[in-house]
Amino acid sequence: MRVFLNPGHHPGIDPGAVNRGYGVTEADIARDIGNLTAGYLTAAGCEVKTVQSNNLAGEDAAYTNVCLSANSWPADVFISLHCNAAAPAAQGSEVLVYDKWSPADTLAGCILRQITGSLGTVDRGVKARLGLIVLNSTHMPAVLVEMGFITNDKDCRMLIDQQDELARAIARGITDYITERGE
Template sequence: MRVFINPGHHPGLDPGAVNRDYGVTEADIVRDVGVLVAEYLTAAGCEVKAVQSNNLCGEDAAYTNVCLTANSWPSDIFVSLHCNAATPAARGTEVLVYSRWTQADTLASCILHQIVDSMGTLSRGVKARPNLVVLNSTHMPAVLVEMGFISNADDCRMLVEQQDELARAIARGITDYIQERGE
């Protein structure tokens, strides 16, 4: 199974969401979690490619095109990692897909279940977001994992202090999906 990991945003260019109280950026958190997810998936026998780039679909030719790379590799599944942000009260984990009742929806449910069960985060569910380029421009089951809210103190502590546990949960969700498909 070929798994493409896309830590969102781009350190130094696009920090994504920022928590100034903790001095952390989404781009740095997802980069670090992405490295760990890739290590766990490789140990589980998956072929893994990870790309964190400011070029999702041809916007910035100076950087690797994320969707084109995933499609041409070709990946069997695509997982984009992010941190959500809103008001300080907003918390929890959600996984976004192009549309519900698809293989991506099954993958999203497996990942969400593992994160919520392992990390104790609030489940915000699986949600359809067909307007997201990483979901509508990839040719394989694709999900965008909003691991937690960087703007919420408790979620942010989890995102910073429990990266290994979070990465293991995401990797287990992916391998659950692979086993469910019998691959």
């Protein structure tokens, strides 16, 4: 199984959401959890490619094109890692897909069950988001994992202090999907 990991945003260029109180950015958290997840997936026998880039689909030629890289590799599944942001009361984990009735929906459910079951985050469900380029411009089952709300103090502490547990949960969700699909 070839797993393409896309930690969201780009450290030093596009920080994504920020929690100024804790001094952390979405780009840095996604990078760190992405690296840990890649290690667990490699140990489980997956071939992993990780690209964190400001260029999702050709908008910044100075950096690797994320969707083109995933499509041309070609990946079997695409996982984009992010931290959600909203009002401070919002919390929990959710996984976004292009189509709710697809293999991506199955993949999303496997990942979300592992995160919420292992870390006890609020289960915000699997949601369809047609307009996200990493979901609508990739040719394999693709999901965008909103690991937690960087703007919520409880979730932010989890994103900082439990990165290894979160990475293991994401990797287990992906391997659950592989097992479920019989691949």
